Amino acid sequence: MTPPCVQQLPTHHADARAEVTTSTVVDLLEFLQILRTSSSVAPLTQVRLPVDDIDQITIKGDHVANLRVAVDVGGTFTDICIFDESTQSMRVTKVPSTPDNPMDAVLNGVKRANIDLSDVELFSHGTTVATNALITRNFPKAAMVTTKGFRDVIEIRDGTKDDLWDAYSDVSGPYIRRRDRFEVTERIDYAGNIVSPLDEEEARKLGRLLKKRGVDTVAICFINSYANVAHEVRMREILTEELPGASISTSAEILPEIFEHNRFNTTVANAVLGPLVSGYVEKLDKSLTNDGYAGELLLLHSGGGSMTSEMVKRFPVRLAASGIAAGAIAAQHVAEQCGFDNAVGLDMGGTSTDISLVADGELRVTNDWEVEYGHPIVFPSIEVLTIGAGGGSLAHIDIAGSLRNGPQSAGADPGPACYRRGGTEPTNTDANLWMGRLGTDLADGEMTLDRASSKAAIESKVAGPLGLDIDAAADSIIKVANANMADAVRLVSIRRGLDPRDFVLIAFGGAGALHGADVAKELNIPTIVVPPSPGVTSALGCLLVDIQHDLSQMFTGSAEDADAEAVEQHFKALELEGRDRLRHEKVAEADGVFERGISMRYQGQWRSLQVKMGTGPHALREAVQLFHEEHEKQYAFRQDETPVEIYQLHLKALGKTPKPSFKPSPVSSKDPGEPLEVREVYFEGKWHSTPVYQRENLPSGAAFIGPAILNQIDATTVIPPGSSAVIDEWFNIRITLSTESGEPALATASNDSTTSAN
Incomplete structure (x- = not known):
């Protein structure tokens, strides 16, 4: 092949130049043409020239060695x-998502990025396939088999509602309807003793009925199977004989825990997702293999680890919330890179914002979560709070005459009013455009936003009804959006006894850098960090995880009277299973790491708290002490004199995978150079002459005094008046806010979250 021409472009360093093939530039122009014609355009154009996060980029021809590829599928892009690894270089690209067949977008992205899959040693993928399936409920024909008398456990649930006081709001029905839930005769007691044997003739008759009905997937959920798996195993064997080819999930394998509602519902979710996720993964894996990829396809799961395609077929429910976990992992990486133990991740896209929390260097993990309220999925998941606040969120007047922002969104079609595609409702993008925070030209003029259309929408829908001038109306739209995001941060921090002022804010996503400084100011967070490529930071998270399995086993009894040797034997049994799973995923013995945990509670409590568990003769005693400390952190009290009970044992089995090795760049210059332009930008009731810089051209060490705007193809960063910013050695933007305000972070946002009509 004739080597393509090489075009020199400025990079982060005065002496360095990125070498980008003309084919790469053509790809960008082709993509921008897609953006101009596609109905799936995000409120902010999120596309970035191949710019390095570390030193410099070298892209020459079609082949590069030692590649690690991460693909993060979002709703729009x-x-x-x-x-x-060989050149320590990174490049990024974006393609429109294809909701009807997400695999097409993955393969389109591989093609557009000019990746030779034979040179890829690791391919990691974050997907929304499982989450979307649970939301849309487009399931295959499914059935549930349970102990006689327990058919309605998943319908009765725990009796709670998302909104307790709304008499007209009902929790959605179970994933499997009542007519597809069947009972068989069997019973095991709490201690694992067989009270009534499994009626095998009845089980076979049911198997023939399910075959006649054309059932594709079955959830087997027997009461107390966590204590004795024999009946579920035998039922599975019978159904495998009667229903060859069907996907079968057993609750004792999926979640061996005592509470039947949680266990049954998690197993049902696993069953309904089985054929869908397995089909998607098989097709993608086969396509990548046919195109030259020789490694394992790794898929990011909700717990912040990854699984091979074969293991995903056994535990597809773990892919629920796969996509949003990637952003949280990336936020943790950026915080660690910058030397911060405490960080809040603000991932603001076109439709929603994902809030994550890193405390003492670790992401918060929860076992209590669901895609839909009332249908718990009890696997460890990175705790992420999602709210309807994005670049396309609609500003509207509610029935009481107050200004609201979101959760409704303009979506990709028609999009914000400034797109001139028929949208008439004002969005956050329209308000930012009018206030000068966004420029009218994006991606060197390939996409133009119409300021007049934004003005008309804001005037007719907000300014007029509220009796405000256009500037105050646009400012109010942004303030309400920022207040909503600040309230979400308070939910994940202050409600857990954590002060946001002790944290740094990591702002990313297509719109995160636009709003990050204002949200931080609302919370009195002193520092904001904006990663080098905010719009694609989530994809980076897929490259930073290990293969991970979370195992658990019930173990109830007094911690004081517990036999340490018995506890050790149970952990060894869990480690044996963990090693087996890692071996199944082709993880070398030397790359396996096992982390123990133990759930405890005070005598008389029913909710438990998980803490780390060490090894050695004093491990249990040390875990009890740690439980007292963690209980005080979580609930603001401890009872050292109250007996502590062991509830459950946990094991995290990790298979270490290769990760990028980033290198810092020496500070080269504090001078940001001449701005591209100076434009008027609205801040706090006044218009300010504000310099605008192209971020890709800025060297490490470049310093700013606000106001300033930093443009790049995938995001825009706003540095407000009275603040300062510097480009650090990792090419993050570190923004420091002034500390004039003495208002505590615990103040509510009620005064800012609405603007009432006179």
Whole structure:
């Protein structure tokens, strides 16, 4: 092949130049043409020239060695991140997502990024396939088999409602309807003793009925199977004989825990997702293999680890919330890179914002979560709070005459009013455009936003009804959006006894850098960090995880009277299973790491708290002490004199995978150079002459005094008046806010979250 021409472009360093093939530039122009014609355009154009996060980029020809590829599928765009270990270089690209067949976007991204899959040693993928399936309920024909008398456990649930006082709001029905839930005769007691044997003739008759009905997947959920798996195992064997080819999930394998509602519902979710996720993964894996990829396809799961395609077929429910976990992992990485133990991740896209929390260097993990209220999925999941606040969120007047922002969104079609595609409702993008925070030209003029259309929408829908001038109306739209996001941060921090002022804010996503400083100011967070490529930071998270399995086993009894040797034997049994799973995923013995945990509670409590568990003769005693400390952190009290009970044992089995090795760049210059332009930008009731810089051209060490705007193809960063900013050695933007305000972070946002009509 004739080597393509090489075009020199400025990079982060005065002496360095990125070498980008003309084919790469053509790809960008082709993509921008897609953006101009596609109905799936995000409120903010999120596309970035191949710019390195570390030193410099070298892209020459079609082949690069030692590639690690991450693909993160979002609702509007699919992000592709490629790291070349041999040159320590990174490049990114974006393609429109294809909701009807997400695999098409993945393969389109691989093609557009010019990746030779034979040179890829690791391919990691974050997907929304499982989450979308649970939301849309487009399931295959499914059935549930349970102990006689327990058919309605998943319908009765725990009796709670998302909104307790709304008499007209009902919890959605179970994933499997009552007519598809069947009972068989069997019973095991709490201690694992067989009270009534499994009626095998009845079980076979049921199997023939399910075959006649054309059932594709079955959830087997027997009461107390966590204490004795024999009946579920035998039922599975019978159904395998009667229903060859069907996907079968047993509750004792999926979640061996005592509470039947949680266990049954998690197993049902696993069953309904089985054929869908397995089909998607098989097709993608086969396509990548046919195109030259020789490694394992790794899929990010909700717990912040990854699984191979074969293991995903056994535990597809773990892919629920796969996509949002990637952003949280990336936020943790950026915080650690910058030396911060405590960080809040603000991932603001076109439709929603995901809030994550890193405390003492670790992401918060929860076992209590669901895609839909009332249908718990009890696997460890990175705790992420999602709210309807994005670049396309609609500003509207509610029935009481107050200004609201979201959760409704303009979506990709028609999009914000400034797109001139028929949208008439004002959005956050329209308000930012009018206030000068966004420029009218994006991606070197390939996409133009119409300021007049934004003005008309804001005037007719907000300014007029509230009796405000256009500037105050646009400012109010942004303030309400910022207040909503600040309230979400308070939910994940202050309600847990954590002060946001002790944290740094990591702002990313297509719109995160636009709003990050204002949200931080609302919370009195002193520092904001904006990663080098905010719009595709989530994809980077897929490259930073290990293969991970979370195992658990019930173990109830007094901690004081517990036999340490018996506890150790149970942990060894869990480690044996963990090693088996890692071996199944082709993880070398030397790359396996096992982390123990133990759930405890005070005598008389029914909710438990998980803490770390060490090894050695004093491990249990040390875990009890740690439980007292963690209980005080979580609930603001401890009872050292109250007996502590062991509830459950946990094991995290990790298979270490290769990760990018980032290198810092020496500070080269504090001078940001001449701005591209100076434009008027609205801040706090006044218009300010504000310099606008192209971020890709800025060297490490470049310093700013606000106001300033930093443009790049995938995001825009706003540095407000009275603040300062510097480009650090990792090419993050570190923004420091002034500390004039003495208002505590615990203040509510009630005064800012609405603006009432006179």
